[in-house]
Amino acid sequence: xxxxxxxxxxxxxxxxxxxxxxxxxxxxxxxxxxxxxxxxxxxxxxxxxxxxxxxxxxxxxxxxxxxxxxxxxxxxxxxxxxxxxxxxxxxxxxxxxxxxxxxxxxxxxxxxxxxxxxxxxxxxxxxxxxxxxxxxxxxxxxxxxxxxxxxxxxxxxxxxxxxxxxxxxxxxxxxxxxxxxxxxxxxxxxxxxxxxxxxxxxxxxxxxxxxxxxxxxxxxxxxxxxxxxxxxxxxxxxxxxxxxxxxxxxxxxxxxxxxxxxxxxxxxxxxxxxxxxxxxxxxxxxxxxxxxxxxxxxxxxxxxxxxxxxxxxxxxxxxxxxxxxxxxxxxxxxxxxxxxxxxxxxxxxxxxxxxxxxxxxxxxxxxxxxxxxxxxxxxxxxxxxxxxxxxxxxxx
Ligand code: HEC
Ligand code: HEC
Ligand code: HEC
Ligand code: HEC
Numbered sequence: 001x002x003x004x005x006x007x008x009x010x011x012x013x014x015x016x017x018x019x020x021x022x023x024x025x026x027x028x029x030x031x032x033x034x035x036x037x038x039x040x041x042x043x044x045x046x047x048x049x050x051x052x053x054x055x056x057x058x059x060x061x062x063x064x065x066x067x068x069x070x071x072x073x074x075x076x077x078x079x080x081x082x083x084x085x086x087x088x089x090x091x092x093x094x095x096x097x098x099x100x101x102x103x104x105x106x107x108x109x110x111x112x113x114x115x116x117x118x119x120x121x122x123x124x125x126x127x128x129x130x131x132x133x134x135x136x137x138x139x140x141x142x143x144x145x146x147x148x149x150x151x152x153x154x155x156x157x158x159x160x161x162x163x164x165x166x167x168x169x170x171x172x173x174x175x176x177x178x179x180x181x182x183x184x185x186x187x188x189x190x191x192x193x194x195x196x197x198x199x200x201x202x203x204x205x206x207x208x209x210x211x212x213x214x215x216x217x218x219x220x221x222x223x224x225x226x227x228x229x230x231x232x233x234x235x236x237x238x239x240x241x242x243x244x245x246x247x248x249x250x251x252x253x254x255x256x257x258x259x260x261x262x263x264x265x266x267x268x269x270x271x272x273x274x275x276x277x278x279x280x281x282x283x284x285x286x287x288x289x290x291x292x293x294x295x296x297x298x299x300x301x302x303x304x305x306x307x308x309x310x311x312x313x314x315x316x317x318x319x320x321x322x323x324x325x326x327x328x329x330x331x332x333x334x335x336x337x338x339x340x341x342x343x344x345x346x347x348x349x350x351x352x353x354x355x356x357x358x359x360x361x362x363x364x365x366x367x368x369x370x371x372x373x374x375x376x377x378x379x380x381x382x383x384x385x386x387x388x389x390x391x392x393x394x395x396x
Contacts, residue, residue, distance in 0.1 A: 038211045092262055093258070107147050168188075278331050
């Protein structure tokens with residue numbers, strides 16, 4: 001029997017090593033970790049430029065819904081900092097974000113720096129309503145959560161000491177990589193510090209990834225795990241969330257409700273009418289009609305209509321760049337109260353005109369590149385090039 005094993009089996013083994021290899025691998029199982037982090041309140045991209053038109057919760061949810069089967073088994077995690085600032089609009093965003101998380105069925109989300117700026121009382125009702133499993137080092141929450149998925153036993157935590165033997169350990173953190181990379185005991189660390197790693201880093205046997213800023217892409221980490229729970233291999237890819245992704249209709253519905261509530265923020269209409277430092281294009285036209293004609297041919301003259309077309313004409317975060325003087329004394333306030341100041345008008349570049357009317361000899365604000373850059377930012381206008389753009393809007 002021993003001879004048989006030695007002389008017959010050994011050559012067979014040597015002849016067919018891939019089979020033996022395959023058997024060992026037969027014990028391994030695949031688990032996908034889908035992650036976001038550092039979304040910073042970006043419910044959806046503004047659509048200002050096709051080059052930056054990526055991400056958004058409606059597409060993320062649509063992608064998940066369509067690929068649920070092929071991605072399974074998976075765990076869906078947000079590593080924190082998905083809220084914007086604690087302002088009235090920030091609160092509406094926070095609720096819409098939680099609602100979207102609940103539709104996507106996030107397995108856990110971390111409350112880190114941005115979330116901690118909101119008072120606990122704001123969340124207490126919402127978390128129950130939307131059943132969001134939160135982990136945080138704030139005293140009201142648990143710091144770790146145990147997730148069972150098929151045969152996988154996963155421990156997700158925000159506390160560097162809380163790893164557990166015998167489980168797959170995932171730490172969520174918004175510390176910079178320099179603070180994190182010496183930690184031991186973690187299989188995976190997901191960061192929401194806003195750092196971009198195109199590929200995962202490896203340190204101390206830990207795989208370190210970081211959520212793509214603003215949620216423009218969904219991170220997908222595919223693990224090969226052996227029966228002892230050890231990660232043998234991993235693959236990583238970014239799922240781009242462009243216009244081609246079909247949106248989830250329930251999340252879109254939540255976003256529509258959000259838009260309606262945001263529109264309600266601009267209800268107080270007594271104050272902005274008090275000042276008239278911005279005159280509006282029809283006043284300028286009384287003396288500069290040819291300039292008005294040339295302006296009408298530029299896209300600036302249709303900027304407000306663009307917002308109406310996409311249902312965002314009452315969103316302060318959009319109208320600040322698609323009107324004249326929003327947020328300034330006597331500038332645009334709302335379509336109802338200041339209809340004369342819709343669109344990127346004369347005074348958005350030349351400055352408020354009241355002083356000019358009192359004394360024509362007083363120069364208006366000189367128009368140079370810095371004026372354009374207030375609106376033509378990297379994310380809204382990635383192709384901006386001053387001479388090229390200037391040529392297109394020059395008064396002729
Ligand atoms: C920082 C200023 C800024 C903000 C904020 C902003 N926009 Fe824009 N938007 C622009 C600029 C500049 C362009 C033109 C970009 C270009 O062509 O280079 C633009 C273009 C667009 C376009 C494309 C128009 C077309 O017909 O191609 C859409 C749609 C749009 N914005 C919607 C929005 C929405 C919705 C919001 C709010 C969520 C928003 N914008 C917020 C500056 C802004
Ligand atoms: C108050 C914000 C604001 C300022 C200031 C501003 N723009 Fe714009 N610009 C916009 C918006 C918004 C759009 C997109 C309008 C749309 O299509 O809805 C735009 C579109 C344009 C476009 C059309 C882009 C294209 O590819 O056709 C050009 C060109 C342009 N701006 C040039 C300029 C230049 C040059 C300046 C400075 C001298 C300037 N803009 C200042 C907001 C602004
Ligand atoms: C996107 C920014 C922008 C907008 C909007 C804009 N202008 Fe201008 N304007 C300029 C720039 C830049 C110049 C200087 C270069 C030129 O002559 O085209 C200028 C020049 C002028 C001048 C001539 C100044 C001179 O020295 O002769 C007048 C008058 C003027 N604009 C009026 C208007 C009026 C009226 C409107 C609204 C209908 C308007 N502009 C809208 C950027 C703008
Ligand atoms: C009642 C007439 C009148 C109205 C209304 C008026 N302007 Fe003027 N504007 C003038 C006169 C006159 C000059 C000086 C022309 C000159 O010196 O060649 C002038 C000059 C300018 C200049 C070039 C000088 C400079 O300082 O840059 C700009 C730009 C300008 N106006 C923009 C505007 C804008 C924008 C509005 C609307 C907010 C406006 N004007 C409204 C009469 C008017």
